[in-house]
Amino acid sequence: MSDLRRVCILGSTGSIGEQTLDIIRQHRDRFDVVGLSAGSNRERVAEQAAEFGVAAHALAFGAVESEALVRACGADVVVNGITGSVGLGPTLAALETGASLALANKESLIVGADLVKAVAAPGQIVPVDSEHSAIAQCLTSGRRDEVRRLIVTASGGPFRGMCRDELRDVTPQQALAHPTWNMGRVVTTNSATLVNKGLEVIEAHLLFDMPYDDIDVVVHPQSIIHSMVEYHDGSTIAQVSMPDMRLPIALGLDWPSRIPGATAPMDWTRAHEWQFLPLDDAAFPAVTLAKHVGKLGNSYPAVFNAANEEAVDAFHDGKIGFLDIVDTVRAVVEMHEPFAETVTRESLAEAESWARNTANRRIDAR
Ligand SMILES: NC(=O)C1=CN([C@@H]2O[C@H](COP(=O)(O)OP(=O)(O)OC[C@H]3O[C@@H](n4cnc5c(N)ncnc54)[C@H](OP(=O)(O)O)[C@@H]3O)[C@@H](O)[C@H]2O)C=CC1
Ligand SMILES: CC(=O)[C@@H](O)[C@H](O)COP(=O)(O)O
């Protein structure tokens, strides 16, 4: 029996997926790829399968097929790098198999919070999102009952420093020019609106059981400090590294072991400065809105996310302006009434479908 760690990569053709394969390419003596899935990019998946020796029956396309793959491939660790709330089924499937879940697909945890937490064993979800990986690393410095606050850092995105009026006419191309990270289209747009930071506050609450009022956001344009934990003795522990997702992905593959050379270390011989700024809530209200839906719970976070996914598409299709993204999300959230007292897969699907239709009706009426 081989002692290689068996890895299944969902969303293998995307930014997270490709970077996961980069790490495995350097460490073939530690990892074996046993499954690959994507949305539609068959050509790239075929190339990856040939390079990593993955059998044709261990390739899947689409969310439902990814779920079946996870159940069949016998992975020790499943990397969920799918984009969007379609990642929920695969996340639940991975947890049900008992595999470790290296979670980049934050949407699945946020929309399916109660369902995901009901099936996840303690420590089974290893966050790959850079801020949450940072917090997980910082949390090893003290006891949980000694933690006072989590401080989630935000780059501020490409429009940092702009007021609402200046944001009105920014273009999709400008929104995709992230100052520090090279990522897929949805998460990059969400960074520009700060919806990503809102989702990350909910993600932090769910992963680390911290009350919303003890989770702060601070703008740190350099993306070198990936987040921080403040302890009750006044000490703050920060995780510092270059903005390179290969570090949190590598930790996700074999937590808590570290993989040598996952990223280039900081160069401390060079002068550089770090800035910390308060969030401009008037220009970027998405974080406050996300905290509000997080506190409401039930299907509200799913509705927030689904409306945002529709609005992001509409923005890139030229149907709405940049400010309309969060305005649409807010309007849909304000109209929402949960379909059930207790969340189920069915009630979530119903709420998401309602949110998408409501968002699109509002978008089309413009
Ligand atoms: N990129 C990053 O640095 C970071 C990303 N994340 C999170 O990781 C996730 C992935 O982001 P990112 O890699 O940037 O996104 P990308 O858009 O680059 O990649 C998305 C991947 O998901 C696949 N996919 C899309 N739809 C489906 C579907 N219905 N079924 C199966 N697979 C599907 C795509 O396949 P195809 O190519 O065939 O369309 C692609 O492989 C997101 O949740 C994001 O928020 C979090 C932190 C950092
Ligand atoms: C790399 C990563 O984790 C992204 O989710 C990142 O957080 C985006 O940066 P900002 O949302 O801070 O602009």
Ligand SMILES: [Mn+2]
């Ligand atoms: Mn992040």
